[in-house]
Amino acid sequence: MERPEQLTKYxxxxxxxxxxxxxxxxxxxxxxxxYDGHAFCCExxxxxxxxxxxxxxxxxxxxxxxxxLTPAETFPGKxxxxxxxxxxxxxxxxxxxxxxxxxWLLPKIHCISCIWLLENLNRLHPAVRSSEVNFxxxxxxxxxxxxxxxxxxxxSLLTSIGYEPYLSLDDLxxxxxxxxxRTRLYKTGIAGFAFGNIMMLSFPEYFHLxxxxxxxxxxKLFTLLNFGLSIPVLLYCASDFFRSACSAWRGRYFNIDAPxxxxxxxxxxxxxxxxxxxxxxxxxxxxxxxxxxxxxxxYFQDKTYAGIAFDRDYKSxxxxxxxxxxxxGTERRTPVSALQExxxxxxxxxxxxxxxxxxxxxxxxxxxxxxxxxSEKVERTAGDVIYAGGRHTGTAVRMKVLRKVxxxxxxxxxxxxxxxxxxxxxxxxxxxxxxxxxxxxxFLLAVTAFGIWFFVFQKTETAFLAFATTLVVAxxxxxxxxxxFTYGNLLAILGKNRFYFKNAHAVDRLSHIDTVVFxxxxxxxxxxxxxxxxxxxxLTPEKRTIIRTIMAQxxxxxxxxxxxxxxxxxxxxRALVSFEEVEGKGIQAQWGSTKVKxxxxxxxxxxxxxxxxxxxxxxxxxxxxxxxYEIKSSYRPELESAVAALHQAGIRTFLLSGxxxxxxxxxxRIFRSKTVLHFGQTPAQKLDFIKALQSExxxxxxxxxxxxxxxxxxxxxxxxxxxxxxxxFSPACDAIxxxxxxxxxxxxxxxxxxxxxxxxxxxxxxxxxxxxGLSFALAGQLSPVIAAILMPVSSVTIVAFTTAASSLAxxxxxxxxxxxxxxxxx
Amino acid sequence: xxxxxLLIGASLLVAGGFxxxxxxxxxxxxxxxxxxxxxxxxxxxxxxxxx
Numbered sequence: 001m002e003r004p005e006q007l008t009k010y011x012x013x014x015x016x017x018x019x020x021x022x023x024x025x026x027x028x029x030x031x032x033x034x035y036d037g038h039a040f041c042c043e044x045x046x047x048x049x050x051x052x053x054x055x056x057x058x059x060x061x062x063x064x065x066x067x068x069l070t071p072a073e074t075f076p077g078k079x080x081x082x083x084x085x086x087x088x089x090x091x092x093x094x095x096x097x098x099x100x101x102x103x104w105l106l107p108k109i110h111c112i113s114c115i116w117l118l119e120n121l122n123r124l125h126p127a128v129r130s131s132e133v134n135f136x137x138x139x140x141x142x143x144x145x146x147x148x149x150x151x152x153x154x155x156s157l158l159t160s161i162g163y164e165p166y167l168s169l170d171d172l173x174x175x176x177x178x179x180x181x182r183t184r185l186y187k188t189g190i191a192g193f194a195f196g197n198i199m200m201l202s203f204p205e206y207f208h209l210x211x212x213x214x215x216x217x218x219x220k221l222f223t224l225l226n227f228g229l230s231i232p233v234l235l236y237c238a239s240d241f242f243r244s245a246c247s248a249w250r251g252r253y254f255n256i257d258a259p260x261x262x263x264x265x266x267x268x269x270x271x272x273x274x275x276x277x278x279x280x281x282x283x284x285x286x287x288x289x290x291x292x293x294x295x296x297x298x299y300f301q302d303k304t305y306a307g308i309a310f311d312r313d314y315k316s317x318x319x320x321x322x323x324x325x326x327x328x329g330t331e332r333r334t335p336v337s338a339l340q341e342x343x344x345x346x347x348x349x350x351x352x353x354x355x356x357x358x359x360x361x362x363x364x365x366x367x368x369x370x371x372x373x374x375s376e377k378v379e380r381t382a383g384d385v386i387y388a389g390g391r392h393t394g395t396a397v398r399m400k401v402l403r404k405v406x407x408x409x410x411x412x413x414x415x416x417x418x419x420x421x422x423x424x425x426x427x428x429x430x431x432x433x434x435x436x437x438x439x440x441x442x443f444l445l446a447v448t449a450f451g452i453w454f455f456v457f458q459k460t461e462t463a464f465l466a467f468a469t470t471l472v473v474a475x476x477x478x479x480x481x482x483x484x485f486t487y488g489n490l491l492a493i494l495g496k497n498r499f500y501f502k503n504a505h506a507v508d509r510l511s512h513i514d515t516v517v518f519x520x521x522x523x524x525x526x527x528x529x530x531x532x533x534x535x536x537x538x539l540t541p542e543k544r545t546i547i548r549t550i551m552a553q554x555x556x557x558x559x560x561x562x563x564x565x566x567x568x569x570x571x572x573x574r575a576l577v578s579f580e581e582v583e584g585k586g587i588q589a590q591w592g593s594t595k596v597k598x599x600x601x602x603x604x605x606x607x608x609x610x611x612x613x614x615x616x617x618x619x620x621x622x623x624x625x626x627x628x629y630e631i632k633s634s635y636r637p638e639l640e641s642a643v644a645a646l647h648q649a650g651i652r653t654f655l656l657s658g659x660x661x662x663x664x665x666x667x668x669r670i671f672r673s674k675t676v677l678h679f680g681q682t683p684a685q686k687l688d689f690i691k692a693l694q695s696e697x698x699x700x701x702x703x704x705x706x707x708x709x710x711x712x713x714x715x716x717x718x719x720x721x722x723x724x725x726x727x728x729f730s731p732a733c734d735a736i737x738x739x740x741x742x743x744x745x746x747x748x749x750x751x752x753x754x755x756x757x758x759x760x761x762x763x764x765x766x767x768x769x770x771x772x773g774l775s776f777a778l779a780g781q782l783s784p785v786i787a788a789i790l791m792p793v794s795s796v797t798i799v800a801f802t803t804a805a806s807s808l809a810x811x812x813x814x815x816x817x818x819x820x821x822x823x824x825x826x
Numbered sequence: 827x828x829x830x831x832l833l834i835g836a837s838l839l840v841a842g843g844f845x846x847x848x849x850x851x852x853x854x855x856x857x858x859x860x861x862x863x864x865x866x867x868x869x870x871x872x873x874x875x876x877x
Contacts, residue, residue: 181858
């Protein structure tokens with residue numbers, strides 16, 4: 001088999017400066033690996049190609065172009081814990097002793113090729129009987145023969161082609177919930193069925209047919225059938241409204257379902273009364289129709305992004321298993337939940353520290369960016385306490401567990417009261433606020449009508465009819481439909497623009513935002529992107545080649561960035577003599593007679609005391625410092641215009657960072673003030689800062705990314721997690737925004753505000769229908785036919801209006817900005 | 827007129843049949859994933875190694 005080879009300079013020139021990887025489609029920025037006539041950006045991509053080619057699965061690349069995944073870094077035995085019986089029994093969904101089925105979340109599923117490849121998994125391993133992908137949920141259900149393929153091997157197989165299964169403590173702790181949509185669908189379907197049939201059976205009534213004597217029997221039958229059809233609607237389909245109204249009643253608060261339940265029950269009561277006294281056909285059609293439209297509205301509004309989880313807590317981030325070193329020196333992967341105090345654990349490169357622990361190995365380099373927002377790594381020596389949540393980089397280290405996972409430093413944040421309440425109950429939506437007045441007005445009107453008919457005209461029956469039909473016709477359905485369909489449509493539009501909301505309540509709260517608080521690391525800075533600058537003497541091409549060749553040997557993130565920075569320079573194929581990488585310090589190697597040292601200031605012997613704004617990598621030739629590479633995290637290019645647009649909209653902005661004060665001049669220019677920048681904030685301080693703003697009466701939006709923002713995201717009115725990829729795991733939040741869309745944030749706030757206006761407008765439209773209906777109802781003249789016409793016509797008008805208006809507003813606000821941006825660029 | 831009773835009964839039976847079919851499809855999970863099947867049908871079968 002052909003070996004991968006590095007290109008010579010000439011071949012590389014011929015290959016053009018930009019070459020896309022045959023597997024992942026990314027631009028090859030470091031070395032190009034040539035294999036089987038294709039270019040690959042890294043060994044990982046090449047390996048996947050090799051696996052696919054061996055199994056004759058290269059059609060993968062024809063389906064959707066090069067969109068493959070680079071497999072994640074892994075180590076042997078990573079998934080061994082899956083074979084422990086207690087873990088296996090929780091992972092396996094179903095087994096008959098021979099075949100087993102698992103349903104795993106593969107967050108990396110992203111294109112049509114993924115579906116094809118994963119559904120042809122049996123080609124990669126004959127023990128796989130079948131595999132079925134659920135694309136929206138990013139899950140794959142695999143049936144396999146247990147005796148030929150262990151769970152750990154299955155997980156490794158998926159990882160080797162780039163789809164590492166996501167297995168979290170959370171998902172193992174609780175079994176899968178029932179899919180909520182199914183109950184919704186049953187209810188909507190049955191309500192629709194009843195509505196259609198009742199309407200059909202009511203047709204003779206609408207046209208005043210069947211008034212002759214011979215048809216009386218038929219008429220009675222129709223009414224009875226209507227009654228029968230309405231029973232499941234009342235007892236099953238509408239049960240949610242009644243239940244919610246009941247709990248509101250018990251809790252002594254007022255929600256939108258209360259007047260709805262009152263209206264629905266009064267229309268049902270009048271219908272029963274008419275049925276019993278044979279005084280009319282009842283309003284069963286209007287009743288079933290209302291329930292049907294309301295359920296339909298809720299279905300649209302509550303359509304969820306199944307692949308995205310909004311309720312992640314710390315458990316989702318922590319690894320499921322960790323290597324425990326036992327007294328006899330053997331290693332064993334153990335579930336993190338079973339970790340005990342004083343256990344000795346072994347952490348490999350890029351593994352997360354699962355519990356507070358003391359370091360046993362001489363030194364470790366811990367990246368706390370995930371917990372504190374501090375972007376620079378910290379060095380720890382033996383005996384130091386390392387808090388859970390830090391990511392270890394470098395060679396494997398040993399630690400002794402101090403506290404169990406559930407009692408760790410980071411986990412304590414979750415004991416804060418901010419995590420206790422439900423945001424949805426804290427504030428009323430626009431619809432609920434209008435409803436409060438509206439319902440009272442309707443109720444007073446109904447009582448007045450009843451009083452006038454009962455006491456003034458002495459007509460008992462008309463009085464009851466007027467009372468009930470007033471409630472029927474002025475039922476807050478219109479208002480309810482306005483809100484559900486507007487929010488439902490806005491959720492869908494925002495989702496298309498890669499801004500995913502947890503629910504409609506959050507969109508409502510978004511419209512009231514007057515203060516935006518940004519986190520720094522990972523939110524307004526770009527992860528994985530950095531600017532690299534060389535300060536010092538001018539390097540000759542030969543020296544650059546030397547640096548690049550040496551750095552290419554190291555897997556340290558800073559080395560990778562420097563190699564990327566020097567990608568225009570060739571790599572020498574000369575063998576390096578006495579190459580040595582000192583963990584946490586740097587690299588030293590002999591280049592001919594020259595001794596090259598690349599690394600930290602003290603190690604290379606440089607005399608450097610700079611501020612901690614950036615990372616420096618010093619280069620010394622024969623112990624003479626040539627200069628240093630300065631590596632800074634780079635800000636999102638859209639940041640400036642986004643903040644400016646927010647200011648223009650009259651929104652205050654703040655910056656909260658867990659980092660040291662860096663780039664203060666740049667940031668104070670963007671935020672137009674120095675006082676709004678707060679550095680060195682702990683997760684708890686961030687939460688308190690938001691609380692303080694709220695106590696001044698502000699509606700605060702928090703934009704953050706890491707676990708260190710979890711408290712602030714939770715406390716804020718709208719917590720938005722910024723993510724490079726919405727399917728990554730972001731902390732519990734109200735919405736997830738893809739990083740590249742940050743600039744559109746002001747437009748989204750405006751869109752939410754427009755949504756409120758649309759709801760008010762469509763509510764006014766429904767009031768017109770109400771007024772028309774009320775004039776009949778108050779006179780005690782509302783016949784079922786008028787109710788049956790008014791109800792669906794008003795519903796359809798409202799649905800059409802809100803959908804059209806919100807789509808129009810979205811097009812105006814979102815694409816307008818796109819044009820402006822394009823104009824500015826040119 | 828008696829024909830009407832029969833017709834009403836028949837129509838409800840047919841409608842009930844459709845409702846039953848709907849409930850069956852929901853129960854079988856046909857609405858759980860509304861995207862993948864539409865793609866799957868267009869993908870060629872790679873064929874199993876045995877066949």
